[in-house]
Amino acid sequence: MRDKTMRERLGKIQLLFCLIAFGGLLTGCASNAPSISLNETQDFQSIDSFHVKPPLNSVNSTLENSIAETIANVMTEKGLTEVSKDEAGVFIGFFPFVESKDDGTRLNIGLGSGTFGRSGGISIGSVFSIPVGEQFTEYQNLQIDITKENTFVYSASGSTEIKSNDAITVQRALNELVESLLANYPTNKDK
Numbered sequence: 001m002r003d004k005t006m007r008e009r010l011g012k013i014q015l016l017f018c019l020i021a022f023g024g025l026l027t028g029c030a031s032n033a034p035s036i037s038l039n040e041t042q043d044f045q046s047i048d049s050f051h052v053k054p055p056l057n058s059v060n061s062t063l064e065n066s067i068a069e070t071i072a073n074v075m076t077e078k079g080l081t082e083v084s085k086d087e088a089g090v091f092i093g094f095f096p097f098v099e100s101k102d103d104g105t106r107l108n109i110g111l112g113s114g115t116f117g118r119s120g121g122i123s124i125g126s127v128f129s130i131p132v133g134e135q136f137t138e139y140q141n142l143q144i145d146i147t148k149e150n151t152f153v154y155s156a157s158g159s160t161e162i163k164s165n166d167a168i169t170v171q172r173a174l175n176e177l178v179e180s181l182l183a184n185y186p187t188n189k190d191k
Helices: 002-030 061-077 167-182
Strands: 035-038 049-052 090-102 106-116 121-131 136-148 151-161
Touching (some): 061 090
Antiparallel strands (some): 035 151
C-alpha cells in the first residue's frame, strides 16, 4: 500500500515538472514575438502618404531595397500612397541588424546517489555540463519607426531566426518579418 502511494506521488511530481517545463518552453517560444507600440492620440485616418527612408546602418543594399519595397507594399495595401520626402505625411525608417544568441544546448550528466522520503528528498552527487553542437543561433532583427512631424506614431521591432545563410532564405524571412511588424498599423482604405 505504501509503495502504491509513493508511486502516485512520484507520478504527480513528474507531471508537475513536465507542466513547468512545457510552460517554460512556451515562454521561450513567445520571446521572439514582435514588440509593437502605437501612439493612441494620433489620428491615423488623416495620414494618407508616406516616404521610406534608407536605413541608418547600410550594410547590404540588396536586402535593404527588398525591405523598403516590402514596407512600401504593405503600407500601400493599408491605403497609403508612397510619395517623395517633400510631400510625405509620415516617414518610415528601419534599422536591420544581425544578432547571435547562445542557444545553451548542453548535455548534463549527473553522478551520485539520493534518498527520497515521504516529505522531501536529499541528493548527493555532482552534475557535469558539456556543450553539445552549435552554441550560437543567429537572428535577423528589424526595427521599424514611423514618424510624423518628428513624433513617433508607430514603432515595431522583432526578430526572425536565420535558418540558412543563403540570400533568398534571408530575404524571404525579412519580408515575412516586415509584414508581421506592420500588421497592426491601422488601415486607411476609406480614402
